[in-house]
Amino acid sequence: AVIYNAGLFVVLLEQDLSAYSTALYYANSKYHQQFAARGMAVLLYEGAEDIPTVFGKNYREALRDLQLADSWLQALNASIAGFNKFKQEHTTFLKDIRNYVGAHREQNSLAQLKVLENLDHMAVYRLGATFSEPLRSLVNFQIALLRYVKHPTVLLSEAVKAVAQDNSVEKRGQNLK
Numbered sequence: 001a002v003i004y005n006a007g008l009f010v011v012l013l014e015q016d017l018s019a020y021s022t023a024l025y026y027a028n029s030k031y032h033q034q035f036a037a038r039g040m041a042v043l044l045y046e047g048a049e050d051i052p053t054v055f056g057k058n059y060r061e062a063l064r065d066l067q068l069a070d071s072w073l074q075a076l077n078a079s080i081a082g083f084n085k086f087k088q089e090h091t092t093f094l095k096d097i098r099n100y101v102g103a104h105r106e107q108n109s110l111a112q113l114k115v116l117e118n119l120d121h122m123a124v125y126r127l128g129a130t131f132s133e134p135l136r137s138l139v140n141f142q143i144a145l146l147r148y149v150k151h152p153t154v155l156l157s158e159a160v161k162a163v164a165q166d167n168s169v170e171k172r173g174q175n176l177k
Contacts, residue, residue, distance in 0.1 A: 002062040003149065006054050007142040013047050014135055017128055024125045034101075037121035041097035044124075044131050048087040048094075051138070052080055066149065075141055082134025090127055097124070 020040035027033040055076065063072060099105040100115035 002058050003142075003145065006059050007146060009054050010051070010135060010138050010142060013043070013051075014132070014139055016043055017047075017132060017135065021125065021128050024121060024128075027121075033121040034116060034119050037119060037124040038097060038102040040128050041094050041124050042102035044086075044127055045091065045094035045098045045102075047131065047135075048083050048091065051083045055080055055138070063145075068148075072145070079134055079137040079141055082137060086131055086134065090130075093123075094127070 017040070020036055020043060023036035024033060024040065027036055060073070060076075063076070096115060097119065100112050101119065104112070106112055
């Protein structure tokens with residue numbers, strides 16, 4: 001379930017990023033450009049925060065349970081490193097947009113207006129392209145993993161493990177009686 005959840009998470013994130021990119025590209029007024037840029041900035045900020053968690057401890061335990069070769073974890077680490085780098089380089093810029101004019105966390109309207117007036121929608125658009133590089137890498141990783149997981153030998157191996165685990169739990173229950 002953890003692996004499928006992570007896969008769906010990145011697909012939805014990529015879909016939203018694509019929608020914001022399209023909205024920015026076709027926006028026909030400064031307001032609409034800024035509106036789309038604000039939404040994209042929030043998405044980029046939150047995505048960079050959430051991806052390392054979604055692909056964190058529980059996800060890695062699920063990979064270990066599949067007894068994958070080390071190369072799988074190395075590929076995952078390379079993808080996640082791209083998000084960590086993005087976060088380091090752009091979190092302050094994106095957080096300001098998110099807090100002041102994206103999520104309206106800042107209640108000082110003059111401060112909001114200042115951030116809005118200085119908002120460069122093309123800078124956010126370019127950050128979307130930068131973010132999409134490690135995101136595409138992660139989507140490709142998930143596709144390869146899901147292809148591997150649905151291989152008959154992997155499915156049978158997982159079924160055997162599940163039955164063995166059920167039998168073990170059943171035996172422990174009988175011993176307690």
